Amino acid sequence: MRVHLLGVCGPYPASLGATSGYLLEAEGRAFQFDLGSGVLSRLTAVFPPEDLDAVFLSHWHFDHACDLLPLIYRLESLGAVLRVYAPEDPSSALRAVVSGASCFDLRTVASGDELDLDGVRVKVLPARHPVPCVGYRVEAGGKSFGYTGDTNTLPGLSGCYRGCGLLLADGLFPSDLWEETKPHLSAALAARLARDAGVERLVLTHLNPSIPQALLLKEAREFFPDVRLASAGAVLEL
Ligand SMILES: [Zn+2]
Ligand SMILES: [Zn+2]
Secondary structure, three states: OOOEEOOEEEOOOOOOOOOOOEEEEEEOEEEEEEEEOOOOHHHHHHHHHHHHHEEOOOOOOOHHHHHHHHHHHHHHHHOOOEEEEOOOOOOHHHHHHHHHOEEEEEEEEOOOOOEOOEEEEEEEOOOOOOOOOEEEEEEEEEEEEOOOOOOOOOOOHHHHHHOOEEEEEEEEEHHHOOOOOOOOEEEHHHHHHHHOOOOOOOOEEOOOOOOHHHHHHHHHHHHOOEEEEEEOOOEEEE
């Protein structure tokens, strides 16, 4: 199993950066998790988007899904159809466009769903965010990868990611900016989640360009010493 960190910012990209987007290769298959601003270009550099087995969206916020729009033109020019798994969200104009594009085979998922894609198992997990949002856990070949999507705290969340080989977690806020009503975890809370779940590796992502990254790392290390910050272009082997 291999994870390409294509875009790691949120909710807007850093200069020359990209928002959420992660390519997962497992068992000879390729799955894209989120496709935010700037991600399509970076994906195209490492893998042909039309050859993906599926795209999984955590939710329909633009920083996670907006590059589906230019992808329409590429797929249409090739006559290709791409499967997209995503939560329902009646408030999303972006979802309305994607659901009306014949180049996408849009499937609705919800927390609790489990998919078996020829030996790659995908569990759809809960998240707490202002719009419907899910996390994912992928298991294949004895390896496991977790991605929280955008979330704040949620009872039972650590159980969802129990023992993951790699957890990619939303750790946007430093502790002094985090509140219970915010849309994201703090770096420290993401680290506590990883510790409580007993994951092997933690990578903090959804990094806000205006928040000092060194502070996030310092606060997270108190709970999970080997934490790393997501770095665009990194390739993580499991
Ligand atoms: Zn986001
Ligand atoms: Zn969001």
